[in-house]
Amino acid sequence: MDINIGNGIIIDELRNITIKIGDIVDEEALRDEEWEELGPTPKPHILDLRYWDRKLLSRYEPIYMPVQDFCNLCTMGPCELTGNKEGACGIDLRTQKARMVTIACLIGASAHATHARHLVHYLIEKFGRDKPIDLGPDIDIEAPNIRLVLGIKPKTIGDLEKVLNYVEQELVRVLHTIHTGQEEDYIDFESKALHVGMLDHVGMEVADIAQIVAFNYPKGDPDAPLIDVGFGVLESEKPIILVIGHNILPARNIDDYLREHGLENKVEIAGLCCTAIDTSRYDPRAKVVGTLSYELRAIRSGIPDVVVTDEQCIRADTLRECAKMGIPLIATSEAAARGLIDRTEDDPDEIVRDLVSGNVKGVLIRDPDKVGEVAVKVAMNVYKNRKSPIYMSDEELEDLVDRCTMCMNCVFACPHNLRIDRAMELAKSGDYSYFEIIEDTCLACGRCEQACPRNIRIVDVIMKAAYKHIREKTGKMRAGRGPIKDTEIRKVGQPIVMGTIPGVIAPIGCPNYPKSRKEVSEIIEEFLKRKYIVVTTGCHAMDLGMYRDEEGKSLYEKYPGVFDAGGLVNCGSCVSNSHITGAAIKIAAIFAQRKLRGNYAEIADYILHRIGAVGLAWGPYSQKAASIATGFNRLGIPAVVGPHGSKYRRGYVGKLWKKDKWWVYDIKTKKKMEIEPCPDCLLVVAETKEEAIVQLARLCLRPGDTYMGRQIKLTHYIELSEKYLGCLPDDWHLYVRTEMDLPTKMKDRLLKILEDEHGWKIDWSKKKILEGPIRKYDAGFNPTIVEHVYDKYVR
Amino acid sequence: MDINIGNGIIIDELRNITIKIGDIVDEEALRDEEWEELGPTPKPHILDLRYWDRKLLSRYEPIYMPVQDFCNLCTMGPCELTGNKEGACGIDLRTQKARMVTIACLIGASAHATHARHLVHYLIEKFGRDKPIDLGPDIDIEAPNIRLVLGIKPKTIGDLEKVLNYVEQELVRVLHTIHTGQEEDYIDFESKALHVGMLDHVGMEVADIAQIVAFNYPKGDPDAPLIDVGFGVLESEKPIILVIGHNILPARNIDDYLREHGLENKVEIAGLCCTAIDTSRYDPRAKVVGTLSYELRAIRSGIPDVVVTDEQCIRADTLRECAKMGIPLIATSEAAARGLIDRTEDDPDEIVRDLVSGNVKGVLIRDPDKVGEVAVKVAMNVYKNRKSPIYMSDEELEDLVDRCTMCMNCVFACPHNLRIDRAMELAKSGDYSYFEIIEDTCLACGRCEQACPRNIRIVDVIMKAAYKHIREKTGKMRAGRGPIKDTEIRKVGQPIVMGTIPGVIAPIGCPNYPKSRKEVSEIIEEFLKRKYIVVTTGCHAMDLGMYRDEEGKSLYEKYPGVFDAGGLVNCGSCVSNSHITGAAIKIAAIFAQRKLRGNYAEIADYILHRIGAVGLAWGPYSQKAASIATGFNRLGIPAVVGPHGSKYRRGYVGKLWKKDKWWVYDIKTKKKMEIEPCPDCLLVVAETKEEAIVQLARLCLRPGDTYMGRQIKLTHYIELSEKYLGCLPDDWHLYVRTEMDLPTKMKDRLLKILEDEHGWKIDWSKKKILEGPIRKYDAGFNPTIVEHVYDKYVR
Amino acid sequence: MKEKIFNPEFQVEKARKIGPETLARILKKRKSKSVLITGGKLLEDEILADLIAELVKKSGIKVIATGGSSKPLIERGINVNTCLLSHITEKLTDVNILIFVGFEPYLLSRLLSNIKHFLNVLTVSIDFYYQPNAKLSFPNCDNYGLIETLVSCLSDC
Amino acid sequence: MKEKIFNPEFQVEKARKIGPETLARILKKRKSKSVLITGGKLLEDEILADLIAELVKKSGIKVIATGGSSKPLIERGINVNTCLLSHITEKLTDVNILIFVGFEPYLLSRLLSNIKHFLNVLTVSIDFYYQPNAKLSFPNCDNYGLIETLVSCLSDC
Numbered sequence A, B: 001m002d003i004n005i006g007n008g009i010i011i012d013e014l015r016n017i018t019i020k021i022g023d024i025v026d027e028e029a030l031r032d033e034e035w036e037e038l039g040p041t042p043k044p045h046i047l048d049l050r051y052w053d054r055k056l057l058s059r060y061e062p063i064y065m066p067v068q069d070f071c072n073l074c075t076m077g078p079c080e081l082t083g084n085k086e087g088a089c090g091i092d093l094r095t096q097k098a099r100m101v102t103i104a105c106l107i108g109a110s111a112h113a114t115h116a117r118h119l120v121h122y123l124i125e126k127f128g129r130d131k132p133i134d135l136g137p138d139i140d141i142e143a144p145n146i147r148l149v150l151g152i153k154p155k156t157i158g159d160l161e162k163v164l165n166y167v168e169q170e171l172v173r174v175l176h177t178i179h180t181g182q183e184e185d186y187i188d189f190e191s192k193a194l195h196v197g198m199l200d201h202v203g204m205e206v207a208d209i210a211q212i213v214a215f216n217y218p219k220g221d222p223d224a225p226l227i228d229v230g231f232g233v234l235e236s237e238k239p240i241i242l243v244i245g246h247n248i249l250p251a252r253n254i255d256d257y258l259r260e261h262g263l264e265n266k267v268e269i270a271g272l273c274c275t276a277i278d279t280s281r282y283d284p285r286a287k288v289v290g291t292l293s294y295e296l297r298a299i300r301s302g303i304p305d306v307v308v309t310d311e312q313c314i315r316a317d318t319l320r321e322c323a324k325m326g327i328p329l330i331a332t333s334e335a336a337a338r339g340l341i342d343r344t345e346d347d348p349d350e351i352v353r354d355l356v357s358g359n360v361k362g363v364l365i366r367d368p369d370k371v372g373e374v375a376v377k378v379a380m381n382v383y384k385n386r387k388s389p390i391y392m393s394d395e396e397l398e399d400l401v402d403r404c405t406m407c408m409n410c411v412f413a414c415p416h417n418l419r420i421d422r423a424m425e426l427a428k429s430g431d432y433s434y435f436e437i438i439e440d441t442c443l444a445c446g447r448c449e450q451a452c453p454r455n456i457r458i459v460d461v462i463m464k465a466a467y468k469h470i471r472e473k474t475g476k477m478r479a480g481r482g483p484i485k486d487t488e489i490r491k492v493g494q495p496i497v498m499g500t501i502p503g504v505i506a507p508i509g510c511p512n513y514p515k516s517r518k519e520v521s522e523i524i525e526e527f528l529k530r531k532y533i534v535v536t537t538g539c540h541a542m543d544l545g546m547y548r549d550e551e552g553k554s555l556y557e558k559y560p561g562v563f564d565a566g567g568l569v570n571c572g573s574c575v576s577n578s579h580i581t582g583a584a585i586k587i588a589a590i591f592a593q594r595k596l597r598g599n600y601a602e603i604a605d606y607i608l609h610r611i612g613a614v615g616l617a618w619g620p621y622s623q624k625a626a627s628i629a630t631g632f633n634r635l636g637i638p639a640v641v642g643p644h645g646s647k648y649r650r651g652y653v654g655k656l657w658k659k660d661k662w663w664v665y666d667i668k669t670k671k672k673m674e675i676e677p678c679p680d681c682l683l684v685v686a687e688t689k690e691e692a693i694v695q696l697a698r699l700c701l702r703p704g705d706t707y708m709g710r711q712i713k714l715t716h717y718i719e720l721s722e723k724y725l726g727c728l729p730d731d732w733h734l735y736v737r738t739e740m741d742l743p744t745k746m747k748d749r750l751l752k753i754l755e756d757e758h759g760w761k762i763d764w765s766k767k768k769i770l771e772g773p774i775r776k777y778d779a780g781f782n783p784t785i786v787e788h789v790y791d792k793y794v795r
Numbered sequence C, D: 001m002k003e004k005i006f007n008p009e010f011q012v013e014k015a016r017k018i019g020p021e022t023l024a025r026i027l028k029k030r031k032s033k034s035v036l037i038t039g040g041k042l043l044e045d046e047i048l049a050d051l052i053a054e055l056v057k058k059s060g061i062k063v064i065a066t067g068g069s070s071k072p073l074i075e076r077g078i079n080v081n082t083c084l085l086s087h088i089t090e091k092l093t094d095v096n097i098l099i100f101v102g103f104e105p106y107l108l109s110r111l112l113s114n115i116k117h118f119l120n121v122l123t124v125s126i127d128f129y130y131q132p133n134a135k136l137s138f139p140n141c142d143n144y145g146l147i148e149t150l151v152s153c154l155s156d157c
């Protein structure tokens, strides 16, 4: 049926009964529209996928690394829990830590869900509920996460509201469980965290689909334009509007205002964090300054003529910092109202006057449309008055350096314990080079300044000393292209599942890297060269564009944007992470013909055993990173995090020696059987880029690999281990099922080791393995750990 | 219109379009159904009532008492914030603490919202969406909080779903703002916390209305039945089912099962926490053991034959503790699945067999209907085997006492630093009396046991030693009667606003009292005797029933259940707190004829200046207490918390000396004018019951008091201060506007003091004040601090 | 008594532990800038109330009595400034040394935390349990010994 | 160096501070039950790698090398057990003294926290910064002095 009832013409008469109609029909509609056979868990509640979580977590045991030994969540505490003691409510340390992880995930998922809610609300007002979700001819599975989790196919932006209602309801249900008392089983808490992670990918999918269709972003275009990126983009001869955060709306309206007034070449929009990414998806002229680590640097430079903040990854001292530099600030979000007076209803020119004159340091404007006009006018007016050297004069630099007493207070306050004292000492004798090294790792977080008893503006000192170095950091980032096309999936589905494309590496997340920002590029190029697929988002996507090789080319210029072997795909901002899980889901749907609708466990089980995808969050500072990774995990995708990730307090790590954990039902042979432990972790910390590289290669192994695939994967794993660890890995033999799995070039050597060190029986005449492997290789092997999946397919 | 469209008969045909209809019409319906003039803020978002919050918080300044000096909410930390330093994200300590308060409120409000969601969901399934909300002939304003906040009048249980959609959406929006970075203004964070507090009362109202109409609880009945309450109720000659938590559903089904099978006199239902209260609203035969502090005691006694847990205030070691005692456990909620196997789909008799035999220690049953049968059968079977002495034998007691080395580890672990070591020392010489004193303050939290190097079961020792004492603690509690009737409001509205009923005291919340549990009764009786109205809920309501006077009467037997001077009203469980705010709102609506619909700030402003209501949360352990109190505060109702309440880290305290903060617009004289600082706090900690009593009396003062009212209120305040502090209060003179305000009996003395100590001019011949007061008394005084309210009423 | 803190609270900057003699010296020099703030324990602990009354008499220090502690002190003939906890900051003009005694330890810890982070005055706890959030604190001690010594040191104030 | 902890983390039970001599004594007695766990700092710090290689040679202690620290050690002729961080518990059979060196301090703190709360083995940190979550730790020290002393104490192992 396609009757389109307009704006309430008929409806007015139905007023009193229609609420009921709406609700009844809503559920009916979900139940009845049989676009696909309905799986067991549409719109799951907390306990509905618990059976799947318990299977995962029995293999992948949560391990906890508490940051604090006590809990003070309620007034019966604080309770000391050292050694897994119980608090006054009876909770033990392990369960308390699982609870803290759940809170982190809740915060992250709420951020995305609210972001989605803001977008959908605005877009419905602008474009109407009926704006269709159309991602172009190559994308039929428009919303794999929504299909999988809710069991519906959203057709219009209006449908996305229903999805958000579900997500919000579930988030509140989980938040409820944080209340003192209640859950006593840490695995059950982890199950709630996993639930939240799953919901997060649904929320992200809503947000990104909404903005793609409404703002006509690239729709899976592998050749999306290249965008200027890097701190150097700030230096410009035009007025600069610096937009910071995650929500495109204010920035988009600035962009529109510029175009409507023919100013697009007269004023520059430069962005930080995801707002930057999404602005460049809307308009490739927009420039990307970088990640959160550049916020203080950008403001302190004094270059921006006006700063516009929206929500999420924005420093909580932005107003204070802007005020110090005399940069007017426009806050636009309820999430960060910054104590500013709400000027939404005021005359724009009056607001502009107040901001330009410095009468007020900032304003709150809740209407994104009005922000466009005000921001542009302020920027153009303020620009005229720009002056003073960037950061400081040479004299001031010397002065500040001289003031340092090398007391090391800054070093102990610094998240990286950077040796500011040493750099200062060297600088006193005229050698400023150590600051360049520091700059590369420094988060520009400002904690050193808070600790310095001499009130030295340490961040500014670093920037001034390293300025030449940093202004050269510019590169190119391919604009976020959104989802992977169904057509691409069709092409790579088989090689990925077979293992002949050795894996999909997904660098995502935030910039609190352990060391140089360059390391992300170094890790990733290793895999691009080896023809893995790389698919990225958010701050990692930006940082991958920042570094150029000797020929001046950044990775995006060297590797194509296709979702195929050796391709470097930038999906977009944080909310685009849903396209990474989406791609995995689509492989199951398109290549393996699995039904998605409300069928979460089956698909996750499929992905866990066959799709060699691994996430990398090298700098997971945000709660969103925690929740995104947890969403990966529930779907059977492992993630490697940088060492700071340990502060989210838990990993999911399998134990190789627990042989009884490594089993599957084989649908082909109708047997429960032992398998090799792969992947053997779902969430794991790596300390160094060397370890991360080896770990990523390793975690691409899957029980479902064909011998060709396994051979390729093992080759990379072993080569990378020898390159970065200096020797063979300690577990490679576990993954050998047949001599055909062995890397050809190393075959003899490895067979010898299998014989000598592991006691395997080898038939040297045929170079065949006779005895040793955990299981025999079987081309028709069809693993699952879920009973109802087994029942469904076994014949 | 009243067309009732049945179960999808017509609807089937409309399937594809109906989702759209539902949504469009929903909003239309809310907008159009003009049952009352629409105020400025229906369905407010975070920023919509910010103007009101900023007014409140400019007078009532948030003060913070950090428990920890650092933040570790994200992986850039932990960040040390001593002395209000900033963390790596730029947040300062004050704002970080405001964020922590917001999290606490979010957890609390989510608990209630989810509880409401569970109830509404279940009730719709059982009774249908159309079940009308009918609270009897005396209650027209069925949902004052919902009317005020959302601007709608809910007519059926189905309408309540819409309310919850709004609440959940807003909670997630606030949760989003917790994400690292973003908000830099602590007042703006407090505004979010206040928003959550307001939402909480809406969520609670949904929950309580739903269960009242569906289960036919008392509907505002002042003569609701008296219920047996106290630890002593456990000792019974029948099988006992112990139900624990907040959600009536499983308990109700147990009760139904008993009745349906004629077992209601053969098996006892005894409850802990709000489930207990709500069970007794459903069936007055049910018995109330007590608060959370009795959970460990009840289980360790070994008396219960089966334990059924639902959600919220239940210890997180319940399964472990039940297992130790061999008591089978049935968990019923997603909030506390306790690692148990989900047996929802299994044959009840099989489950019973497993539980009775001890094959399994507990089960998870998600279907409340099935719980009824299983719990009853298990209890009846287990009962047969009851044995062994309660807690321990006399010999074991001596043994355990002898084991103690007086190392004081337990003392330092105890939230109250109870001197177990001393009690043990005395007991070694045969004197066990000190344990009786300890028992009275002990929370039975078990932290002492966790700390004891000698593994002494300290809680059991206390209970065994004090057992005679405690088993005598039984009393009567009037069953929770739900809302206040409109007819009652009509009667007391005027005296409350005039001040001739000196105040409404609302003891609510949890049992981690600073000292003896008896103190709550002592505080409250002081006010009942003085003809204040007392209205209570939750654990305070239970504890008020536990203590009997010399004649064996508990407070509920001594004071009537009416909402009138000297009445003691038990509204019910935690969610019934919404009726307390509801009563205040109804006074504004019924007595003052103020419109409620979407008119939050006006009503809160009215309540703040005229309704002398004060909350008392003497033991606010739960995050729900934090959020309930915060909801009181946004509505202009102050709250006093016990000393443990300081651990929620903030108060809202006005400064008397900041004269520019104490002003109002007077609608009558059309002037902005100085007023006396009353109430001068919104949230304040009291250390002792003495201080609490004086503080409560003081905080009942309102600028709107008539001279008669002020005289009565001052009389009580001064008398109580002299009684408990030993002298006049230090601020009483601030509240004197005219000699008519002065307590008659003390008039001369006080006039003298005003002259001598405060320099006021007195005309002694007429005993009139000539000069001195902050403002003149004016019978038509009509205060507001909200501009749009002033504009609305000024002529 | 062992080196324990009454509750596991964690402070980067912790109180310096001092003995009664040190505090007596401070008081002798700066009595006019000092104030003794008493809490509700005085209502339940006669010995403590007696000791504090003596301390005040000997030292002549100003007293702000919260939590109802005014009553036992008034009964002992002490001239106190009666005060609700919520009014305490109103009374702190002209002083910069605050000495606390007679509080629930967990509550005192909160009060001291507020002062430590947001005000600039010297706080001293002479209560039974060490208070890390103070600037100066008596160490843990489960009897009246330290306060008694303080009183005797003050004899010649 | 000042009494600071590299990051404000808060532990109820904190590592005992020991000097190299004490550790040397322990090692001499219980070498067979001990293992040295090395971290990624060895990749960037040649001096440290040299020192650790010497330490291993002199003491003959078993080594588990994480974070890629196997490479510099192998290059220095040390026979190591190469290990990813995620596999570390797999390798801890038969030992009950774990000595850590060469880690990002904030990561080591997490590892030690896990062990402290959930395992029952003796942990020792000989890294530059004091590690409160260990059972035994060298104090803060911003140079190689303590490790050098340790190496020399071990000469006669």
Ligand code: SF4
Binding pocket: A071, A072, A073, A074, A075, A076, A077, A078, A079, A086, A087, A088, A089, A090, A091, A096, A180, A181
């Ligand atoms: S939630 Fe439990 S462990 Fe945490 S402070 Fe409260 S009682 Fe203690």
Ligand code: SF4
Binding pocket: A403, A404, A405, A406, A407, A408, A409, A410, A411, A420, A421, A424, A451, A452, A453, A454, A455, A456, A458
């Ligand atoms: S804290 Fe300041 S003075 Fe001390 S070493 Fe660092 S920069 Fe120098």
Ligand code: SF4
Binding pocket: A413, A414, A415, A416, A417, A418, A420, A441, A442, A443, A444, A445, A446, A447, A448, A449, A458, A459
């Ligand atoms: S700004 Fe840089 S140097 Fe300073 S504390 Fe942060 S990361 Fe360390």
Ligand code: SF4
Binding pocket: A273, A274, A291, A292, A313, A508, A509, A510, A511, A537, A538, A539, A540, A574, A621, A622, A624, A625
């Ligand atoms: S990747 Fe992390 S830091 Fe970057 S924008 Fe996303 S959440 Fe923020």
Ligand code: SF4
Binding pocket: B071, B072, B073, B074, B075, B076, B077, B078, B079, B086, B087, B088, B089, B090, B091, B096, B180, B181
């Ligand atoms: S949220 Fe801010 S203050 Fe807290 S740990 Fe993260 S960076 Fe530090």
Ligand code: SF4
Binding pocket: B403, B404, B405, B406, B407, B408, B409, B410, B411, B420, B421, B424, B451, B452, B453, B454, B455, B456, B458
């Ligand atoms: S901790 Fe145990 S042994 Fe020590 S005093 Fe308390 S009861 Fe006695």
Ligand code: SF4
Binding pocket: B413, B414, B415, B416, B417, B418, B420, B441, B442, B443, B444, B445, B446, B447, B448, B449, B458, B459
């Ligand atoms: S159970 Fe009682 S005595 Fe033991 S720690 Fe808790 S409150 Fe103190």
Ligand code: SF4
Binding pocket: B273, B274, B291, B292, B313, B508, B509, B510, B511, B537, B538, B539, B540, B574, B621, B622, B624, B625
């Ligand atoms: S009053 Fe507090 S402890 Fe009692 S049931 Fe309610 S939330 Fe739980």
